[in-house]
Amino acid sequence: MPLRAGRKQTACSDQGLLPDSTASPQPTRNQPMYPLEDGSFAPRNQWYVAAWSQEIKRSPLERVILDNPVVLYRTTDGKVAALAAFCPHRGFPLAKGDVIADDIECPYHGLRFGPDGACTLIPSQDVIPAACRLRAYPVAERWQWVWIWVGDPDLADEALIPDHFEARLTDPAYRNAGGNYFEVPGRYVLLHDNLLDLNHVPYLHKATFGGDGGGAVQIPEVVAKETTISCTFTQPAIDCPPFLSALFGYSGPVSRTYVSYFYAPCLHVIVDSISRLDPATGVTEQLGDLLHIHAVTPATATTAHYFQGEGQNFSHTEPCLSEAFRSSEMVRAALEEDVSATRFIEQSIAMNRGRLSEILLKADKAAVLGRRMLQALIDAEAPATR
Amino acid sequence: MPLRAGRKQTACSDQGLLPDSTASPQPTRNQPMYPLEDGSFAPRNQWYVAAWSQEIKRSPLERVILDNPVVLYRTTDGKVAALAAFCPHRGFPLAKGDVIADDIECPYHGLRFGPDGACTLIPSQDVIPAACRLRAYPVAERWQWVWIWVGDPDLADEALIPDHFEARLTDPAYRNAGGNYFEVPGRYVLLHDNLLDLNHVPYLHKATFGGDGGGAVQIPEVVAKETTISCTFTQPAIDCPPFLSALFGYSGPVSRTYVSYFYAPCLHVIVDSISRLDPATGVTEQLGDLLHIHAVTPATATTAHYFQGEGQNFSHTEPCLSEAFRSSEMVRAALEEDVSATRFIEQSIAMNRGRLSEILLKADKAAVLGRRMLQALIDAEAPATR
Amino acid sequence: MPLRAGRKQTACSDQGLLPDSTASPQPTRNQPMYPLEDGSFAPRNQWYVAAWSQEIKRSPLERVILDNPVVLYRTTDGKVAALAAFCPHRGFPLAKGDVIADDIECPYHGLRFGPDGACTLIPSQDVIPAACRLRAYPVAERWQWVWIWVGDPDLADEALIPDHFEARLTDPAYRNAGGNYFEVPGRYVLLHDNLLDLNHVPYLHKATFGGDGGGAVQIPEVVAKETTISCTFTQPAIDCPPFLSALFGYSGPVSRTYVSYFYAPCLHVIVDSISRLDPATGVTEQLGDLLHIHAVTPATATTAHYFQGEGQNFSHTEPCLSEAFRSSEMVRAALEEDVSATRFIEQSIAMNRGRLSEILLKADKAAVLGRRMLQALIDAEAPATR
Ligand code: FES
Ligand code: FES
Ligand code: FES
Structure with missing residues (x-):
């Protein structure tokens, strides 16, 4: 039973693929396999499931995706926001904070950030430094899932989602x-x-x-x-x-x-x-x-x-x-x-x-x-x- | 409202002190700040609060001060003794021991140490090696606090306590x-x-x-x-x-x-x-x-x-x-x-x-x-x- | 009271053995002693007690001996089997598995191993690769103890047990x-x-x-x-x-x-x-x-x-x-x-x-x-x- 999609498939040959485990006794064990090649972790320029849609509510959720701590919440129009999880001011974890309208508020000194990561409020000053912003991660809801892209944002093409x-x-x-x-x-x-x-x-x-x-x-x-x-x-x-x-x-x-x-x-x-x-x-x-x-x-x-x-x-x-x-x-x-x-x-x-x-x-x-x-x-x- | 003490004060100028956060957008974040400069920890030749006076009783208390494990107790005349927390014999933690008169007894083989750190008893022998002693830390009680000095003891001047x-x-x-x-x-x-x-x-x-x-x-x-x-x-x-x-x-x-x-x-x-x-x-x-x-x-x-x-x-x-x-x-x-x-x-x-x-x-x-x-x-x- | 065995004994001289702790004050402490010499751990070509005889039953027990994770169980004839504790297939801990007749079964994909470490069953294929085996450790029961040898198996002479x-x-x-x-x-x-x-x-x-x-x-x-x-x-x-x-x-x-x-x-x-x-x-x-x-x-x-x-x-x-x-x-x-x-x-x-x-x-x-x-x-x- 082939994959449903019409793309051409080639059956993968066994040759050279695996050590021949039926061959005569081998003196040594096979090489270590984990984690993949030494130093490898995971492909980064890929979509991954971050959460069930039903898990993401107005109140924020923190989840680490490929070593990226991310805070996820829904804006007033029901869209999913996915932002770097730590306040750029002092590193406070934003998931402890409240979502106010479309923004998340840092519980320490009250800075607010919009779903695009831009800082929208610094209570103690009027001017917002440009560097005061959070990384925003591309997300896409499909079926009951929230998919996220933590790699190079320029490559985040939704057509790559299965x-x-x-x-x-x-x-x-x-x-x-x-x-x-x-x-x-x-x-x-x-x-x-x-x-x-x-x-x-x-x-x-x-x-x-x-x-x-x-x-x-x-x-x-x-x-x-x-x-x-x-x-x-x-x-x-x-x-x-x-x-x-x-x-x-x-x-x-x-x-x-x-x-x-x-x-x-x-x-x-x-x-x-x-x-x-x-x-x-x-x-x-x-x-x-x-x-x-x-x-x-x-x-x-x-x-x-x-x-x-x-x-x-x-x-x-x-x-x-x-x-x-x-x-x-x-x-x-x-x-x-x-x-x-x-x-x-x-x-x-x-x-x-x-x-x-x-x-x-x-x-x-x-x-x-x-x-x-x-x-x-x-x-x-x-x-x-x- | 200036500090109460009469010493001359100079208002600290802003110039050069902080990045000008009102300036035009900056491309990068500021440099990491923790922990201070890389490799820095804390000034050692300083008095620090080790405990509330009421916390130090006859029975010993262990507390780590600037990476120094210290055991604290009161002698018969109510003074605070502050000694290195580990027995020089085998490293047993002295805070598990009893205070007997002015000395602390190691619970493992019964060595005793006075508030100056000198060994006062080795049950199994009469001669006490000179090296068999504990570091004693200078302490000073002020208000409801026990202050301690874990730096160079020659510099432990109580006049440096605020x-x-x-x-x-x-x-x-x-x-x-x-x-x-x-x-x-x-x-x-x-x-x-x-x-x-x-x-x-x-x-x-x-x-x-x-x-x-x-x-x-x-x-x-x-x-x-x-x-x-x-x-x-x-x-x-x-x-x-x-x-x-x-x-x-x-x-x-x-x-x-x-x-x-x-x-x-x-x-x-x-x-x-x-x-x-x-x-x-x-x-x-x-x-x-x-x-x-x-x-x-x-x-x-x-x-x-x-x-x-x-x-x-x-x-x-x-x-x-x-x-x-x-x-x-x-x-x-x-x-x-x-x-x-x-x-x-x-x-x-x-x-x-x-x-x-x-x-x-x-x-x-x-x-x-x-x-x-x-x-x-x-x-x-x-x-x-x- | 000498050791019971008849071998010649020489009383150990004090000379040069220990620092003379009765000598005049020494300026420094003795050198660190733990763990033995730096980098030393334990002699490996030695018998060690692995368990009480009564601890080893049909159901397997995992115990780490000199950094060797070992699984121990009894075969149908009451002998103790001591095998490397992890399945060579994917590293699953065998102590979670069942003993079936004289073999231990890996709970993940059902591979079985005999008391000599040889694989006796791979459910998904008929040919068993020679490399698919566990290290078996020499054991000897003496008194109420199971002794084990985790060093070079060629040197495992039971006459070396005390x-x-x-x-x-x-x-x-x-x-x-x-x-x-x-x-x-x-x-x-x-x-x-x-x-x-x-x-x-x-x-x-x-x-x-x-x-x-x-x-x-x-x-x-x-x-x-x-x-x-x-x-x-x-x-x-x-x-x-x-x-x-x-x-x-x-x-x-x-x-x-x-x-x-x-x-x-x-x-x-x-x-x-x-x-x-x-x-x-x-x-x-x-x-x-x-x-x-x-x-x-x-x-x-x-x-x-x-x-x-x-x-x-x-x-x-x-x-x-x-x-x-x-x-x-x-x-x-x-x-x-x-x-x-x-x-x-x-x-x-x-x-x-x-x-x-x-x-x-x-x-x-x-x-x-x-x-x-x-x-x-x-x-x-x-x-x-x-
Ligand atoms: S740490 Fe977030 S506002 Fe200060
Ligand atoms: S360890 Fe303290 S007396 Fe021996
Ligand atoms: S891990 Fe043991 S059978 Fe696969």
């Missing part, structure tokens, strides 16, 4: 529910690794949907383009897992296909298609697609933001099944398992002080391609002479 | 109540900045006395001498703020004048004079002075001790109004606001890893002069060849 | 009870210092057995061999301390002799011999020996594992007196005092950033010899050219 219709997020055939958010104490690449190798589901999620028949171990079919990767795998004949039975009102044999799409460097959408199966004839009848929606945004070198939602292309009746599923205890618990895995591995990296190496398996192909994509995006930004 | 009568602390016309203490998770300079720019009152203290008419935004008149700064500003006609009405038993129009005195590097006394005002004639009649008393002592490079008290020159009847005011919920809450501001800015500095810069406003004149005074005191101590 | 019969641990004349364990937030050398100078007992343990007549201040007789140290001291005539009266069912005059044996770099056994004393005639009659058993294992450069037990060579009736004593509130509280002392001194070292120096007393002779033994073991391992 196509939300193509990704099924704004396709009216789908009904999608966002809202899960986690502050993750681990580097963002670990979350991409996790999302690009679903072989973890039956193990890491044993206690949640992995133990409920919700996963399979398979080497997926991986298709890579310049900045996207799709992974496909199929369970041709399984008993409908209980949590799906509850959604579809059907129990019995099903055929299930996952296709996971990664839009580097931030977005993952997994299309989880279920069909009723007549085992006698092999005839299938589509029950519907679930969408598992994820966005991963680097915060600092060793922390990340994780946004997650659920969607469906069936049963648009009330109440919304996807919203119930997204906010269910099982989904929340499964996401906590992923967050914990990330924390544990980050702790292992710290404990091994850069000496942690990795064995790469066949199943890691998509994760390795994902890292290479991130590294290529980083390298493309770096000065040619470095 | 004149407590001049500062109104021991002037019998005043009745003063100390006792507020805060461990501040931020560098000491931030507290001096705070105390040298009262324009923060209506904003930072909005929820306490700042919202009660207790502050005004003004550019004060600043007068600097070699190691003192005074700042004056006046509210010629305001309604008596409620918390002052309660103290004076008067509500109606008042004229109010603040004069804040900074005795570098530790002490601030703010004289807050209130006069009843006849708005028709402009005639005023003195109701009294409040004193707002502050001492700031560096602990480590990024932490400080903050001592605060209140005083008055009226109504010496019981119970003491200043003591009630000092220990009131409003004053405590306002001080917590200052401590929080300091913590927040320290966190901003840490988060920006030295890249935090500042915009200097006209109202920052006294704070900038204060920093320069501290820097000059530090520079005067440094080797000429550095 | 002789447990000689040390009285497996001598049938003794009935010994282990089981106390502490994670100590301080470097391991501090615990050896503590155990090699029992002059701390009347002070540090004032609130426990030290205040119960359980200690004395004396310069012990110190006998050092290549890797062992014994310290002897005697209380020829004391009243039986209450906690001993309770054990022996006797109160009255006793003669008491301590001999503490240090088997570098891990084990201490203190033989505490009590005899009934007729003060009129000076005739003594042996009541029995208590054993105070200690093992100290470096975890990281600034943390350690501390294992403690108690034993006796009298009254082998039920219930076991030594077990009751070992698990008594008094013994546990006294050990907490030692752990706290270690934590306090580690904090002092950190606070003094390497500037903490020490005064060496006559009573420190054994501790200094102990440190020199550790340093010599470390130096013997280092490359000759360093």
